Amino acid sequence: xxQWEVIKQNIINNFGNGxxxxxxxxxxxxxxxxxxxxLIFKVLRNNKADKxxxxxxxxxxxxxxxxxxxxxxxxxxxxxxxxxxALLVFTMYxxxxxxxxxxxxxKKSKAEPxxxxxxELIMDEIVRAVQNMSKNDIGAxxxxxxDNLPDGIIESGTKINAQITSQxxxxxxxxxxxxxxxxxxxxxxxLYAAGCFLPLAQDERLPKEMGSRHRAALGVTMVASVTAIxxxxxxxxxxxxxxxxxxxxxxxxxxxxxxxxxYYWSDLTAESxx
Numbered sequence: 001x002x003q004w005e006v007i008k009q010n011i012i013n014n015f016g017n018g019x020x021x022x023x024x025x026x027x028x029x030x031x032x033x034x035x036x037x038x039l040i041f042k043v044l045r046n047n048k049a050d051k052x053x054x055x056x057x058x059x060x061x062x063x064x065x066x067x068x069x070x071x072x073x074x075x076x077x078x079x080x081x082x083x084x085x086a087l088l089v090f091t092m093y094x095x096x097x098x099x100x101x102x103x104x105x106x107k108k109s110k111a112e113p114x115x116x117x118x119x120e121l122i123m124d125e126i127v128r129a130v131q132n133m134s135k136n137d138i139g140a141x142x143x144x145x146x147d148n149l150p151d152g153i154i155e156s157g158t159k160i161n162a163q164i165t166s167q168x169x170x171x172x173x174x175x176x177x178x179x180x181x182x183x184x185x186x187x188x189x190x191l192y193a194a195g196c197f198l199p200l201a202q203d204e205r206l207p208k209e210m211g212s213r214h215r216a217a218l219g220v221t222m223v224a225s226v227t228a229i230x231x232x233x234x235x236x237x238x239x240x241x242x243x244x245x246x247x248x249x250x251x252x253x254x255x256x257x258x259x260x261x262x263y264y265w266s267d268l269t270a271e272s273x274x
Contacts, residue, residue: 122164122189123260127253129169130231130238139233140173141183141213144263145192145226149185153220157182157196164191173231183216183228199223201244217241227259 126142133140143149158179162168164186172194173180179195186192201218217228222244229251230239240248240259248255 118189119264123257123264125164125166126169126186126229126260127256129166130229130256131253132166132170133173133231134236134238137233137236138170138173138175138231139180139211139213140169140229140231141198141217142169142229143183143185143196143198143217143220143226144229144260145185145187145224147187149220149224149226153183153196153198154185154193157185157193159193160191162191164189183220214239214241214246218244218246221245227263229256229259 130140130142132138168191169184171177172184172191182195183198184191184194185196198216199219199222200212200215201222203218206215206218211232211234213230213232217230217239218241220226221228221241226242228241230241231237232239237249238251238256239246240251240255242259248259251259
């Protein structure tokens with residue numbers, strides 16, 4: 001019981017006696033810390049780092065217990081702990097934070113409604129085109145976007161707003177076609193833009209033999225929440241890239257369709273598919 005009395009007295013000392021004089025400071029600190037933790041948790045949850053969220057919550061509770069057992073509330077100590085947590089999160093998830101900030105600055109619009117049957121047909125057309133280009137060693141780079149790419153990427157190419165067909169996709173990437181070197185941006189049920197230039201990943205750890213298409217796929221998925229499908233011109237190997245990493249190399253029809261399903265049923269808004 002004596003220890004509980006100590007905790008009670010600490011709370012009174014920290015918040016009771018001087019609360020009337022310092023209430024604005026306490027409220028402001030509560031708001032700022034709440035916003036900080038919300039942003040940290042949002043980044044972690046969006047990148048499926050739920051275990052790390054649990055670790056942060058554990059340390060927050062531990063810090064609260066330490067403060068409750070201390071004689072005086074130490075704002076400097078709390079600030080150091082919060083700064084260390086923020087620095088750790090930024091160090092581990094700097095790419096994700098950058099992508100989240102850039103996505104937040106892009107105005108998203110709803111894609112034109114597509115029926116369930118229409119989505120299945122679109123996926124079949126994309127899979128057919130990718131497999132045909134793979135068999136013929138035709139290089140290709142397609143980006144599945146939800147109107148969340150920086151404007152500069154779209155403006156670097158040519159807007160075509162064409163219907164999605166395997167013939168149209170293959171025609172764009174035909175080696176002698178004027179737009180074959182750039183990326184094809186797909187938005188919903190449209191081939192939105194072609195010949196787009198993407199930022200290249202500059203990571204020195206990447207293999208020297210990695211081509212520009214793969215580096216571009218890694219680069220664009222670092223700055224936007226998109227999925228990229230790459231066909232190697234040298235080998236015909238199909239790769240699926242997301243969140244700045246190659247999620248699947250040597251992808252087959254099943255892998256491509258799974259990536260497309262994630263895009264149409266998860267990445268796009270529910271109102272876009274009826």
